[in-house]
Amino acid sequence: MTDSPLPIAVLISGSGSNLQALIDAQDAAQDYVVAVVISDRPDVRGLDRAADAGISTKVVEWADFESRSSFTRALCDVADCHGAKGLVLAGFMRILAPIAMKRFPAAIINVHPALLPAFPGAHAVENAIEYGVTLTGVTVHFVDEQVDHGPIIVQEAVRVAADDDQTSLHRRIQDVEHRLLPDAVSAFARGNLTVQGRHVRWDRMPEEAVG
Ligand code: GRF
DSSP: OOSSOEEEEEEESSOOHHHHHHHHHHHHHOSEEEEEEEESSSSOHHHHHHHHTTOEEEEOOGGGOSSHHHHHHHHHHHHHHTTOSEEEESSOOSOOOTHHHHHSTTOEEEEESSOTTSSOSTTHHHHHHHHTOSEEEEEEEEOOSSTTOSOEEEEEEEEOOTTOOHHHHHHHHHHHHHHHHHHHHHHHHTTOEEEETTEEEESSOOTTOOO
C-alpha cells in the first residue's frame, strides 16, 4: 500500500452511480482519492454527486474540439493538472485517442456492463437481452487502443431472468459494478495488479469475483 492515497481522475457522461460507489469506498479503502471528475456533458447528475462530495469538476465538451486527439489531450491535461496518476472511465461514453494510453500507460480503467468479449459497445445490456443469453455480467478492464478490449482485471456473471427488461437487468448489473470497480481501483492504486500481455495478475483476488 502506498503511503498516501493515489489521486485518480474519474470520467463520466451521466448519472455517475459508479462515481458515487468510488467516492463512497475511498475513505474506507484509503488507497485512492478522486482528485477530479471530468464530464463530456454539462448538467449531468454525476457532476452534482462530485460537487456534493467537495470534489473538483470540469466539463470538457466533445463539440469544442476539432479532433478526438485534441479532445483527449484536453481531458488528460485536466487530469494532469489535478495530479491524477490514473483515469477511471465510469460510464464515460466517448472513445479516447491513443494519446491517452501514452500519457497514462496501463493506468486507464473502464467498467463495461457485459462479459467481454461478448457485447462490446454502447448497447451491451440491450444487446444481451436481444441475443437471448441467460448469463451476462460485468467486466472491469484496462483500456487499450481498441474499444472494450484491453486486459481484463475482473469479471463477474449476472443471470438474465426470463422476465428481465433492460432496466431491471441493468440495475442488477450496476449493483455488481458498484462493488467490482472500487475493488479494482483500490488494487490498482496499491500496485497490486500486474499486466502481462492480455493477463492481469492480482496479488490477492476479491473474494466474490470469478476473475
Ligand atoms: C454503467 O452501467 C457502465 O457500465 C456503462 O454505463 C453505465 C454508467 O452508469 N458503461 P453510471 O453513470 O455510473 O450510473
